[in-house]
Amino acid sequence: MSKYLIDKFLYTIDRDPELVERYREDPRGTVDWWESERANVILNIPERSTWLEFTGAERDALGAHDYVALFELGAHTFLLLTLFIAMFERDYAEPLAFQREFAARLGHWKVPYPDIST
Amino acid sequence: MATIAAVIASTHHPFYLRASTATGDDRPPFADEWVAKIEAFRETLTRARPDVLVMVGSDHFHQLWLDNMPQFLIGKAPFYDANYYNEEREFGLPRMGLRGDEELSAYLLRGGIDAGFDLAFSNELRVDHSITCPIITLRPQADLPIVPVYTNIFAPPMPQPKRFVELGQAIRTLVEAWPSDKRVAIIGTGHLSLELGGPRQFGPHGPDPEFDRKAVEWIASADLKSALAEVSLDSLWLPGNATHGFMDFMLMMGVAGENVRADYADSLDLFHTMEAYFTWYPEASS
Numbered sequence: 001m002s003k004y005l006i007d008k009f010l011y012t013i014d015r016d017p018e019l020v021e022r023y024r025e026d027p028r029g030t031v032d033w034w035e036s037e038r039a040n041v042i043l044n045i046p047e048r049s050t051w052l053e054f055t056g057a058e059r060d061a062l063g064a065h066d067y068v069a070l071f072e073l074g075a076h077t078f079l080l081l082t083l084f085i086a087m088f089e090r091d092y093a094e095p096l097a098f099q100r101e102f103a104a105r106l107g108h109w110k111v112p113y114p115d116i117s118t
Numbered sequence: 119m120a121t122i123a124a125v126i127a128s129t130h131h132p133f134y135l136r137a138s139t140a141t142g143d144d145r146p147p148f149a150d151e152w153v154a155k156i157e158a159f160r161e162t163l164t165r166a167r168p169d170v171l172v173m174v175g176s177d178h179f180h181q182l183w184l185d186n187m188p189q190f191l192i193g194k195a196p197f198y199d200a201n202y203y204n205e206e207r208e209f210g211l212p213r214m215g216l217r218g219d220e221e222l223s224a225y226l227l228r229g230g231i232d233a234g235f236d237l238a239f240s241n242e243l244r245v246d247h248s249i250t251c252p253i254i255t256l257r258p259q260a261d262l263p264i265v266p267v268y269t270n271i272f273a274p275p276m277p278q279p280k281r282f283v284e285l286g287q288a289i290r291t292l293v294e295a296w297p298s299d300k301r302v303a304i305i306g307t308g309h310l311s312l313e314l315g316g317p318r319q320f321g322p323h324g325p326d327p328e329f330d331r332k333a334v335e336w337i338a339s340a341d342l343k344s345a346l347a348e349v350s351l352d353s354l355w356l357p358g359n360a361t362h363g364f365m366d367f368m369l370m371m372g373v374a375g376e377n378v379r380a381d382y383a384d385s386l387d388l389f390h391t392m393e394a395y396f397t398w399y400p401e402a403s404s
Contacts, residue, residue, distance in 0.1 A: 004184060007184060008184070011179055011183065014204055015180075015202070015203060015204060017203065017207075042185065043183060043185060044185075044186075071315065071316070076179070076273070076315075077314055077315025077316055077359055077360070078178065078179065078272070078314050078315055078360065079179060079315075080315045081314050081315035081319070082204060082208065085208060086204065086207060086208065096320050099319060099320040100320055102315075102319070103316070103317050103318065103319045103320060103321075104317075106316060106317035107317050108317075109316070109317050111355060111356055111359075112355060113316060113355070113359055116274065117274040117275065118184055118273070118274075
C-alpha cells in the first residue's frame, strides 16, 4: 500500500491549475502519465526516487475519480476534499451541494475512519 | 523587557472574507452577525496597541510536505508572502504580504531550542490561511511585523497535546524575557470539532456540538487539567477528523497561563463548525 503516493498525487495535482483540469477531463490518462513521469520526482531537488508506484487498487481508484475508495484506502482527507471540490463543485447549482453529496456517499462510515498515517 | 500586550486564541475560518464582503443575494444570512462579532473581537487586539505579532498556525500541505515534515517550525525572514493558488480558488483569499520581525524570530528559535524544543526553521516561508485569516479578522491593515510559528496538527505522527501546551508556556516565558521595549501580541488559531473529507462534513453545525461546548469552556478558563485529561491524539479523531487543530488552542492555553480566565470570550454557531474567539490581557492581571 502506498498511501504516501496517493497523497503525493493529490498534492501535486491540486497545486497546479492545468493539472486540475487535465485530471478532471482525463482521469485515467492523467494517472498513467503522472505515475510514469512524476511519481518519482522528489519535489525540491533535481534527483529522482526509483521505487514509487501505485497498487492496482490505488491506480483504479484515482483513475475512476472514486473518492469513496480513496477515503477507504487512507488518502489524506484534506487533500482529497480540496482537489475534488476544485474539480466538481462547479457542476452543482447549490452552494455546498457537492460537499454534502461527498459526505452522503461516505455515510456508511463511522469512527474510526481508515488510518491516514503515512 | 517586552510586554505581552494580548494573548488571542481563535478559530480560523477561510470563508469569512467572502461571507463578509458578499452583497445582495450572495450574502449569507449569518454574515451580519458574524461581521459584528469579528469587529468586536478585532477591537480586543486594537486596544492592546501591539507592535509585533507572534502568529501560531499550521501549514495546510502548502509549503510543508510529507517528504520533509517538521513538527514545530518558526519562520525567520524579513518578509512572508502569503496565501496560495488553491486558497484563492476555493476561498477567494487574496495574495498578501507580511513583514517579519527577524530579531524576535531569532530570539525565539535560540531560546526555544535551548529550552528543549528542537525547532525547525524557515528562511523563506510562504504562509497560508492559518496566518492570514486572523490577519484579515484581527488586523486587516496587515501593518505589523509577524513571527510565524507553525505546528503539525495535520499529518500523523503528530506531537502529543501536552507538548503543544509546553511550547505555549515556553513561548510565553521567552517573550516576557525578550530584551525589547516592544508590545507583543501572541495570536494562535485552531479549530473546535471539525470534519473535512468525511461523512460528517458541512452539516448544519459542527460535527460534535458537545465537544465544542466543553472545549469553549476549557479555553475560556484555560482549564488545562480538564483538557489534558480528556484529549489525546486518539480521542481527537472522534469529534471530527480534522479536530487535531484543537491542539493549537491548547498551545494558546499554555501561553495564557493555566486557569487564567479569558478577559474576552465569544462564539458563533455556524454551519459546518463553531467559531470561537478569546482574548487575555496579561499586562492588566500582572
